[in-house]
Amino acid sequence: MAVEGKTIDALSQFELTHVAAGFTNSNLYMLIGGVAISALMVLGMQKRARVPGRLQSLAEVSYEFIYNMVDEQVGREGRKFFPFVFTLFMFxxxxxxxxxxxYAFTFTSHIAVTFTLALVVFILVTAVALAIHGTKFFSYFFPEGAPIALAPIIIPVEIISYLSRVVSLSVRLFANMVAGHVMLKVFATFVVLLGSLGVIGIIGAAAPLALNVALVGFEFLVAFLQAYVFAILTCIYLHDAVHLH
Amino acid sequence: MPQLEFANPLILTQVLWLLVIFGALYVLISKVALPPVAQVLADREAAIAADLEAARALKAEADAAIAAQEKAAAKARAEAQAALRQAVDAAKAEAAKAEASLGERLAADLAAAEARIEAAKTQALGAIRSIAAEAAAEATAKLTGTTPEPGAVVAAVDAAIASSGKGR
Structure with a gap:
């Protein structure tokens, strides 16, 4: 990538820059996102109208979407985790x-960020399981009825699969966002490079431009879908923690 | 890849600020943002349920009113029909009575007229008998020159009348 980096620079968009006191451009967009979420919820619900307007509808739809997700996936006991799942999904x-x-920075394209969020979910889920089931929680790693002789194989496999939740949760989001943004940047660079080659180049640039238009639409789908996947997997893990299968 | 350059201290500070921002957002969302939404949704649900309940009550009321109205209409119709039937029956009886009395009167009139006709006929026949007897006596006297015995003339006339009356 070092040589190509001079012509197609797809990765500089992920570069962190320092603002102040360790606060980075990534954190700036987290702050903007947090303010936007708060604004949506607080300003949207300001009127508390019985017949909601557009902003209030958006706030209510977000609320009900996550509320129903938590209710269906975790059940009645999951309601106290609803604010957490809601915050996580919206964030x-x-x-x-x-x-x-x-020109915006995509903070979900940083593995450190997604891993931290996944770790928060993991710690919460494990703490909830331990709080509800105590030491019985460890029976989760050895399914009931399995032959004792297989324990040396089953238990490590179960533990690894449990720990790998953090990795799969964080890498899924991180990889999706990075791949999407790299593709967008690469095709956009094609458009610019071909466009500088004169008339034929401009005609040739139409293809990557058209592709990029489609990719932008696709990326909006991915943006929503990955947030949904992150939230619903959190709900499924919470279900396991509450009910231990 | 900048995300994997873990030697960069900004990676760590980014995570620390992430925790601060996410934690603050969680508190804000759970304490400030979500309760009003829950309140509004609950209020709306309650209002809709109350409205539905009121509508159901009003519908039951309307149904009862319609039933009462229909019952009253049916009763009025039955009453009207009964009254009509009674009136028709009375009129029919009256008409029959009138017809009967009229028939009686007509029969009486007829009988009286027949009696009058009979009397007139008898009277006329009597007059004819005496005139015919006189005429017969005069005719006999003129033709024969002899005055017939009155009894014989009367008897002959009576016989003639009787035979002509039979022929009638």
Missing amino acids: VLFGNLLGMLP
Whole structure:
């Protein structure tokens, strides 16, 4: 990438820059996202109208979407985790969507960020499981009825699969966002490079431009879908923690 | 890849600020943003349920009113029909009575007229008998020159009348 980096620079968009006190451009967009979420919820619900307006509808739809997700996936006991899942979903969704703005920084394209969020989910899920089931929680790693002789194989496999939740949760979001933004940047660079070659180049640039238009639409889908996946997997893990299968 | 350059201290500070921002957002969302939404949704649900309940009550009321109205209409119709039937029956009886009395009167009139006709006929026949007897006596006297015995003339006339009356 070092040589190509001079012509097609797809990765500089992920570069962190320092603002102040360790606060980076990534954190700036987290702050913008947080303010936007708060504004949506607080300003949207300001009127508390019985017949909601557009902003209030958006706030209510977000609320009911996550509320129903938590209710269906975790059940009645899951309601106390609803604010957490809601915050998580909105934070990831706004991070993904803000990244679609030109010149914006996509903080969900940083593995450190997604891993931290996944770790928060993992710690919460494990703490909830331990709080509800105590030491019985460890029976989760050895399914009931399995032959004792297989324990040396089953238990490590179960533990690894449990720990790998953090990795799969974080890498899925990180990889999706990075891949999407790299593709957008690469095709956009094609457009610019071909466009500088004169008339034939401008005609040739139409193809990557058309592709990029389609990719932008696709990226909006991915932005929503990955936030949804992150939230619903959190719900499924919470279900496991509450019910232990 | 800048995301994997973990030697960069900004990666760590980014995570620390992430925790601060996410934590603050969680508190803000759970304490400030979500309760009003829950309140509004609950209020709306309650209002809709109350409205539905009121509508159901009003519909039951309307149904009862319609039933009462229909019952009253049916009763009025039955009453009207009964009254009509009674009136028709009375009129029919009256008409029959009138017809009967009229028939009686007509029969009486007829009988009286027949009696009058009979009397007139008898009277006329009597007059004819005496005139015919006189005429017969005069005719006999003129033709024969002899005055017939009155009894014989009367008897002959009576016989003639009787035979002509039979022929009638």
